[in-house]
Amino acid sequence: MADIISDIEKSIKDVIDRAVKKACETQELNITVMPDYIIEVPREKTNGDFATNIAMLLPKQAKMPPRKIAEILTSHMDTADTYIEKVETAGPGFINFYLNNKWLINVIPVIEKEAENYGRCNKGQGKKINVEFVSANPTGPMHMGNARGAALGDSLANLLEAVGYDVTKEFYVNDSGNQIENFGKSLEARYLQLFGIEAEIPEEGYHGEDIIEHMRELIKIEGDKYLNVPEEERRARLTEYALEKNLARMKKDLADFGVEFDIWFSEQTLHKVGKVEQTIDYLKEKGYTYESEDALWFKASQFGAEKDEVLIRSNGLPTYFAADIAYHKNKFERGFEIAIDIWGADHHGHIPRMKGAVEALGYNPDRLHVIIMQLVRLYRQGEIARMSKRTGRAVTLSDLIEEVGRDAARFFFNMRSADTHLDFDLDLAVTQSTDNPVFYVQYAHARICSILRQAEENGITILPAEEANLEVLTEESELAILRKLADFPSEILNSALAYEPYHLTRYSLELSSLFHTFYNSCRVIGQEENIMIARLLLIKSVKQVLKNTLTLLGITAPERM
RNA sequence: GCGCCCGUAGCUCAGGUGGAAAGAGCAACGGACUUCUAAUCCGUGAGCCGGGGGUUCGAGUCCUCCCGGGCGCACCA
Structure with missing residues (x-):
């Protein structure tokens, strides 16, 4: 392009x-x-x-x-x-x-011609790249960290796709292991309690209202049929039921957020088809493991990690880490040249051992890229807000969408680089004023649409860019816009290669600002014919590029506000 | 104690592979609406870039040591 x-x-x-x-x-x-x-x-x-x-x-x-x-x-x-x-x-x-300055006006016909493709390129040459993000535990609702990850991951995926990669967006479902055990025990306890039977939720279990809710619903449908079945069977069924419900809920919440995954990858399936076992065997054969205290260890320290890690616990069950190794092996076996993982800051300590495992499997560890996101702090009325306004419980993704809307949330999450703490001002996000950056950008787009509408109503015909005299664009504010528009392709490429979508929000703000400045100093409609046509073409270009930017960010570009 | 991230204007943050006199938004103050959306614009003030060494023609950017904050360092995930 x-x-x-x-x-x-x-x-x-x-x-x-x-x-x-x-x-x-x-x-x-x-x-x-x-x-x-x-x-x-x-x-x-x-x-x-x-x-x-x-x-x-x-x-x-x-x-x-x-x-x-x-x-x-x-x-x-x-x-x-x-x-x-x-x-x-x-x-x-x-x-x-x-x-x-004439070199700059060439950008207008280019944008007109390429339209929604302006800024895209084929740098990635169709290489397969996997972006795994959110991957929230399916044991409850998604929190702010998941929300940030969703906004970041989805925009990053869009960005990589725009520069020519073949992108797969993937959600790893942790539907196995300890926390699922606890989830099952918690569900079971609530189930029994609802029949007046004394039962206790485990120490590390799930105490939320949603667990009771799940069981109430199940009882409505299936009644007491799991009261007198073996414990194992009962837990399995309750877990299966609640997992399915939670997953459906997560899919819906993410879809409301504009995020659609290509693949929902179940951890359980790795265990079922023996992939975890195979992977462990492979590491064993290579001599990268040893037994100690009844457990099987991976020599992670041999691959740059601080210490070795357990693969199989002394109780015979594989660790999450073992499954994760099998999962990453699977990603590379599926032909992905690059695997990007987006993790919360509390997981950063796992990077060396995960990369070490990738290396032990015989892959270049650079093919795994982990993006670490710092924490999100919500602010309401200048104070840290932990609770949802409506439910009084921890703020979930759906609470956030309800309170500030999808566009504002996605914009705010992508305003900062992943490695800085994010202060999310809930009041600002809903403000309909100049202070709110997402409104500022959307308003620029709507304002352009308004001018174009009026031009149309006045019967003004906009010439194709090639036929117009664009050399009349000589005002400083016009040249500044042209320069910014010309920057767009490299802006996209750099952001994509750096895995940093936040540059796009900044770009959209800067372009919007240049447009607003132009708007206040130059009139479009009613000017001498040549100038009017040239300016209409100029703002059409701005509209197109704002639209392209917002689309990458998963944010709507309203025609009127 | 060890590891990772952060420290730039009062606040929130930008500052591609080192480059010429450090930027933006908000907040503060002062201006601009008989004209295409004032949800906007224009102007002013504001900084030993956490601190000390080092690398070089040149450092906010690279190296090193401190200081301060966050997060990790489980047979949890």
Whole structure:
């Protein structure tokens, strides 16, 4: 896909490379190794549109000061047939390039042509990538950490897909192991209690109202038929029932949040088909395990972890870790080149051992990338809010959607990088004002739609970009918008490769701000024909790019507000 | 004690592979609506980038040691 920024950078590099060659030919410079120089955008506009540091990387080779090198290179630069208008040397040895603003207007026809595909590319070349996120315990409702993970993971998946990866979004269902045992015991206790039979919820069990609710419903449907069956059978059935209910609930809550998984991967199935056992056997054969105190251990410390880890407990049951190894082995066997896991900060200690396990399995550990999210703190009226307004219990994902809405929640979760604590201001998220960033962005979109509607009502025909005279876009606020629009493809690529969708919220805010500034200084409708058409095309481009950005974030772009 | 993350304006945070005089939003103060949505815009003030060393032409960014905060260090997940 077209990216006018990288095109222009390429043309500048050409100019530089040719100048170096020429300077060497005339023996003014003696350079044998071409340095790895960069083209960058100077912070200060007065330093040009682009700059290069090449002269500052050459003093040793050329045996002269950087400014002198810059002068020589500049003198050999041939800028014919480029947009470069002026080249200057400055500062400690920068070479600054000043461009004719006309290069920027090319972005409008590109956006018009590519529309919803503007910004996308094929960097990923169809490589298979697995993004596992949320993976909340199916023993109860989802909390704020799960919500942040959902927003982050889904936007990241969209982003990776946009740059050409074949993305699979996956939810690992922990429907096995200790916590499920406790879940079953808790359900059973409630079930018996509802029939007036004395029973106790285990120490580490689940005491929530939802457990009682599940059993009330089950009794309504199936009555007392599990009172007189063997304990094991009873627990299995109660667990199965409640898990199914919880999973359905999670699917619904996530769907309300705009998150749809491709695969819900059951941990239980790994055990059932013997994958866990096979994986353990494999590690055993490789000599990466040993027995101690009746348990089987994985030599994690041999692979960079702090200590060894138990695979099979002395009671004969495999640990969660053992299943997780089998799960990751399975991911790679399914052909994923990269597996991304999104975990809460409280799990960060597991990264070395998990990567160690991947390595022990014979895969490059770099193929597993773990994103650690820091905690979310909710604020209401300036104070930490732990409880839901409505239920009085811990705030769940569905509470959050109900209180602030899906768009605001998704935007807020993606405003900060994953590794900073997130202060979520619930009051701000519902505010319909300039303070609320998501409204600010959506308002920009709606405002554009409003102008376009009026243009249509006034019978104004917008020409195709190729036929319009876009050179009349010379106002500072117009040029600033064009520059921002041109940045979009690299913005997406960089965010995707860094696995950091939060750059998109910032981008959307910056573009919106530039639009609002333009709106207040330039009128569109009623201007001289050429200018009006050009501005209509400009704001249409802004609308398209805002829409594309919001879509990646899973947020709606309203036509009116 | 060991490991990971964080420490930038009063508050919340940005600062691609090191680059030229550190940015934004909010809060504070002062302005702009007979005109396409004032849910907006314009302006002002505000900083030993936690601290000390080091690497180099050049460090908020890299290395090291401290200080402060969060989270881990189970035969739980």
